[in-house]
Amino acid sequence: MSEEAKDLKKELAKRKRMAIDIASxxxxxxxxxxxxxxxxxxxxxxxxxxxxQEANRFKADNGLQ
Structure with missing residues (x-):
């Protein structure tokens, strides 16, 4: 996995974490x-x-699963 792909996945995880914190x-x-x-x-x-919505938009814009 490229460094760029790793960075994108880390950024997606950060955005998901923000949503989880609010849900908490x-x-x-x-x-x-x-x-x-x-x-x-x-x-x-x-x-x-x-x-x-922002996490899902980031995921879609960057072709992440």
Missing amino acids: EIHDIVEDTLWVDYEKMPGLAEKLLAAV
Whole structure:
């Protein structure tokens, strides 16, 4: 595997990780503080949607699996 391909895969993993971190925040609210922090959910959902779309766009643009 070329160095460029390795770098692309690392960048994709970084972008996926960002989405996973946001999903984890949502999970924590649902599990622990829903009745206090429910107002954060719409903003986090928007951030999650954007992060997943960006990761998928990067993946498609770079021909990654």
